[in-house]
Amino acid sequence: MLRLTKRTEYGLIALVHLADQAAAVPEGAAPEVVSARAIGDQFPVPRRLLAEALKALQQGGILDSTRGAQGGYRLARPATEISLGEIVAVLEGAPSLTSCAGLGAAGADGGCEVEPVCPIRSPLARLRSGIWTLFEGVSLQSLADRSIDPAALFSNAN
Amino acid sequence: MLRLTKRTEYGLIALVHLADQAAAVPEGAAPEVVSARAIGDQFPVPRRLLAEALKALQQGGILDSTRGAQGGYRLARPATEISLGEIVAVLEGAPSLTSCAGLGAAGADGGCEVEPVCPIRSPLARLRSGIWTLFEGVSLQSLADRSIDPAALFSNAN
DNA sequence: CGAAAGAGCACTATTCTTGTGCAGATTCCT
């Protein structure tokens, strides 16, 4: 099921915030780490859940964490190289899109024998597949750029 | 929250099936009505829930229903004039997208005073908004057309 | 050594989804 939860929301808020921080730094040099507490103080989100989202992002390789006093989080890569699809996959699990297409043209109709019952071909599954493709084409950078109209987020280059 | 439930899935399956039926008819004349039972017999879906989805679609003006024996459902409009956004809105309630943009350029930053806290500007809200716009641009017709690659569903003309 | 901050674990409550059953109203067919 394609569902975006609060956990994802908190994670995205934190990521956008971190992307902003990284963008404020002159050029490619040492983006400051930001603590979960600092983020929690700026946005009305439960610190506990925010921390869980951050932890998941760290384990997924999207964030780097520094422990101890003065520790915090930082983007593991430039915001332009982190896709929305990757973020969502980490925050709420892979979407399990068992591919059934791509077998070439077996017949005029496609060749899938259980066609009318096949869950892969169900309209909702096709939708999810399409949305997923879109997600992978959107970068964290474009999400953080508030000058982009939401309606244009998925349109072309980002 | 953007979530697509089973109910939506059943509704979409039924709609695609009905669109297929309508397409099989020669030209604009009397598409046969299809009963909920008939649909339930062709797809492995609980009839009860399917019936609920169909009822909702009828109340939402997407389907026409005929009661009594030999009754059933039929698309209220051509499949090309029914948008995915409309379908989803009917099947799982309006997405409550309180618009905050479109007020013109009040300031360099936009002018929203509660900016960092404003739920409308949260990344997830922007995503939902973008996805919603996409949904409104996709017709039932394109969903029913299985020759369209899922990844291309949202790309351009449909 | 103490304070700050991330990491890990367990628990609860509320909400939502999913699924099922039954009675009523309407229309076609015999």
Place this chain on the structure above:
DNA sequence: AGGAATCTGCACAAGAATAGTGCTCTTTCG
């Protein structure tokens, strides 16, 4: 007229998932 098929409407139960919170341990800086 009567029976059968079909949509319509309401209520209920079980299971899963989300959302939220508390406490403790480990690591690191000052």
